[in-house]
Amino acid sequence: DQQVKQNSPSLSVQEGRISILNCDYTNSMFDYFLWYKKYPAEGPTFLISISSIKDKNEDGRFTVFLNKSAKHLSLHIVPSQPGDSAVYFCAADNAGNNRKLIWGLGTSLAVNP
Amino acid sequence: NAGVTQTPKFQVLKTGQSMTLQCAQDMNHEYMSWYRQDPGMGLRLIHYSVGAGITDQGEVPNGYNVSRSTTEDFPLRLLSAAPSQTSVYFCASSYGRTQFFGPGTRLTVL
Numbered sequence: 047d048q049q050v051k052q053n054s055p056s057l058s059v060q061e062g063r064i065s066i067l068n069c070d071y072t073n074s075m076f077d078y079f080l081w082y083k084k085y086p087a088e089g090p091t092f093l094i095s096i097s098s099i100k101d102k103n104e105d106g107r108f109t110v111f112l113n114k115s116a117k118h119l120s121l122h123i124v125p126s127q128p129g130d131s132a133v134y135f136c137a138a139d140n141a142g143n144n145r146k147l148i149w150g151l152g153t154s155l156a157v158n159p
Numbered sequence: 160n161a162g163v164t165q166t167p168k169f170q171v172l173k174t175g176q177s178m179t180l181q182c183a184q185d186m187n188h189e190y191m192s193w194y195r196q197d198p199g200m201g202l203r204l205i206h207y208s209v210g211a212g213i214t215d216q217g218e219v220p221n222g223y224n225v226s227r228s229t230t231e232d233f234p235l236r237l238l239s240a241a242p243s244q245t246s247v248y249f250c251a252s253s254y255g256r257t258q259f260f261g262p263g264t265r266l267t268v269l
């Protein structure tokens with residue numbers, strides 16, 4: 047049973063528009079969430095994170111929103127750029143889990159010029 | 160800082176062969192881990208270590224061994240390679256609750 051779900055395998059947006067990537071989780075013990083970006087033939091790179099005590103975290107063009115009651119988080123990229131084209135992974139952690147992250151399957155984002 | 164390095168980048172093995180995937184980090188991170196990534200399966204944790212001398216199993220440990228004699232190094236050993244171990248392998252180290260990944264090793268077992 048997948049505890050972290052990214053229901054959209056792929057997403058295509060126009061350059062300059064907003065990209066919204068979604069992630070749902072089932073375990074209410076998760077207290078920390080991370081987004082990673084992965085280009086082909088490279089390792090995942092950390093993008094942004096959010097603690098469960100917050101509902102929003104912003105870093106430049108990237109904003110993560112957390113809705114704990116819905117067990118849902120989303121990553122907003124504004125404005126989207128062609129270099130943002132990559133696979134985005136959502137991951138979740140709980141403090142008692144020895145830092146074993148639980149990963150979603152990823153969403154492939156294509157930003158078209 | 161080189162970050163997390165992995166060698167080799169590519170490897171082809173025959174069924175039954177053994178090999179070691181190397182992982183090193185120069186950030187003095189205590190926590191290190193190994194993942195495999197397969198199409199449609201996301202990242203799955205193989206083994207992890209919370210410090211030198213301490214290792215534990217992750218989600219898919221069978222067929223793999225690890226050891227952690229130093230903070231810097233965390234090698235992954237395939238004892239007798241099987242085609243089911245064809246995958247891309249990532250090593251990661253952690254600062255706080257953020258993991259930093261190496262570039263990966265693409266392994267094919269024939």
